[in-house]
Amino acid sequence: MVARVAAGSRADAQQAIDAAAAAFPGWSQTPAAERQRIFLKAADLLESRRDEIVGWLARETGCSFGFGMFQMGFVPGLFRQAAGAAYAPIGQIIPSDMPGAFAMAVRRPVGVVGAIAPWNAALILSARSIAAPLVFGNTVVLKPSEESPFSGGLVWGEIFAEAGLPDGVLNIVTHAPGEAAPIGDELVQDPRVRRLNFTGSTATGRRLAEAAGRHLKRVVLELGGQNPLIVLSDADLEYAVDAAAFGAFLHQGQICMSARRIIVERSIADAFIDALTRKTAGLKVGDPKELDTIIGPLINPAALEMVQRRVDAAVASGARVLTGGAATGPCFQPTLVSNVPADSDLDRMETFGPVATVEVVDNEDDAVTRANATSYGLASGIITSDPDRGTALASRIDAGIVHVNDQPVHDEPQMPFGGVKDSGWGRFGGTFAMDEFTEMRWITVQRGRRPFPF
Numbered sequence: 001m002v003a004r005v006a007a008g009s010r011a012d013a014q015q016a017i018d019a020a021a022a023a024f025p026g027w028s029q030t031p032a033a034e035r036q037r038i039f040l041k042a043a044d045l046l047e048s049r050r051d052e053i054v055g056w057l058a059r060e061t062g063c064s065f066g067f068g069m070f071q072m073g074f075v076p077g078l079f080r081q082a083a084g085a086a087y088a089p090i091g092q093i094i095p096s097d098m099p100g101a102f103a104m105a106v107r108r109p110v111g112v113v114g115a116i117a118p119w120n121a122a123l124i125l126s127a128r129s130i131a132a133p134l135v136f137g138n139t140v141v142l143k144p145s146e147e148s149p150f151s152g153g154l155v156w157g158e159i160f161a162e163a164g165l166p167d168g169v170l171n172i173v174t175h176a177p178g179e180a181a182p183i184g185d186e187l188v189q190d191p192r193v194r195r196l197n198f199t200g201s202t203a204t205g206r207r208l209a210e211a212a213g214r215h216l217k218r219v220v221l222e223l224g225g226q227n228p229l230i231v232l233s234d235a236d237l238e239y240a241v242d243a244a245a246f247g248a249f250l251h252q253g254q255i256c257m258s259a260r261r262i263i264v265e266r267s268i269a270d271a272f273i274d275a276l277t278r279k280t281a282g283l284k285v286g287d288p289k290e291l292d293t294i295i296g297p298l299i300n301p302a303a304l305e306m307v308q309r310r311v312d313a314a315v316a317s318g319a320r321v322l323t324g325g326a327a328t329g330p331c332f333q334p335t336l337v338s339n340v341p342a343d344s345d346l347d348r349m350e351t352f353g354p355v356a357t358v359e360v361v362d363n364e365d366d367a368v369t370r371a372n373a374t375s376y377g378l379a380s381g382i383i384t385s386d387p388d389r390g391t392a393l394a395s396r397i398d399a400g401i402v403h404v405n406d407q408p409v410h411d412e413p414q415m416p417f418g419g420v421k422d423s424g425w426g427r428f429g430g431t432f433a434m435d436e437f438t439e440m441r442w443i444t445v446q447r448g449r450r451p452f453p454f
Helices: 011-028 032-048 052-062 065-083 121-133 150-163 181-190 200-213 238-251 265-280 302-314 364-371 389-393 428-435
Strands: 091-094 101-109 111-118 141-145 170-172 193-200 218-222 227-231 257-267 318-325 335-338 355-361 379-383 401-402 439-448
Touching: 011 101, 011 141, 011 170, 032 052, 032 121, 032 150, 052 121, 052 150, 052 364, 065 121, 065 238, 065 428, 101 170, 101 257, 101 428, 111 121, 111 181, 111 318, 111 335, 111 355, 121 141, 121 193, 121 428, 141 150, 141 181, 141 355, 150 170, 181 193, 181 200, 193 428, 200 218, 200 428, 218 428, 227 238, 238 265, 238 379, 257 265, 257 364, 265 318, 265 335, 265 355, 302 318, 302 335, 302 355, 355 364, 364 389, 379 389, 389 401, 428 439
Parallel strands: 111 141, 111 193, 141 170, 193 218, 227 257, 227 379, 257 355, 335 355, 379 401
Antiparallel strands: 091 101, 101 439, 318 335
């Protein structure tokens, strides 16, 4: 057991919404300088607890030391970027055709925001779910995953309280395994919650969006990805192999941006696949607390069983395992699979584990066709030594994010992060999140008396 936390109920969610609604009038009028100060202080406090929180990430989520340190580097930057965004909602003056009228478009916070965060990058994704809503003057009710209640939730209560965030502005509701639905239902159905943001699976995101639609409630959805990595014939082979291994196997492939489908041009396919297979087979599997471990445990036994089932089903249908393909205790070996049938779950669906498929195509047009042959559209990568060629192909990829000469796993706090198709809608990141968590209001001031016809 890692920790004992509260098993919150729907009644607890109601109380959290009560507190957030009561705190909203005061927080929404808090000067931008004060919101900025709190976020800068929170960034400093987080950094001061680095080793402790990296340890929590390993204990709760099986996170390797490297990925834990990556999260600890990302989130302070996210908070410092958010601090500057406190001044971003400036609105504009609009010429009016009405004589004597002065017209303005003014942004204001929406009210209470419900945030539902996952476990897989617990620190980053929970921080992202609350940062923009809070800095733009909203109050928040955060529901972290039951798999990461501390590193994805309760830690923010401690840090923001110490940073000086007023009571009721941020509220955290943890819950027992399997008991997320009542809390989610309350966030969807309570009319005081004016926005929802959710990061997680496409299946759950679809159900949430359907429920929110009945209440005319806007939702920001960052969902799954069956992300392609295209390796073109002019790629630097060593670089391409390193990029593919990182993109596929960081955090055991339990990242929405992970490279799940590696598509390589035929002229370099044999050399690339051989080198990638050897590199993959050499990745250390084991205890995430050991600093050189690359592949740690999957989040729970059900996840391990699902990955094994999909690999076995693909093999039964004619696929070939190049390396890996089996569990080692709570870990799954880093796995490459070729000749995967297009109708298999491994090809069609997001498999949250250290498994990547490899496919050989004749040319770049075929590579784009295969990259787009998915219902998902989150992230993608194109490895090429010709930036112009890569940029031209990037415009043809159906994804919210395309990285040229890089693999798909990359994010920066100020960038517009989000997907298309079954990977969701809306954008996190920088001032792009302003459209999601503020309302635009039209205000006019009539100078003098307006004439009326009757």
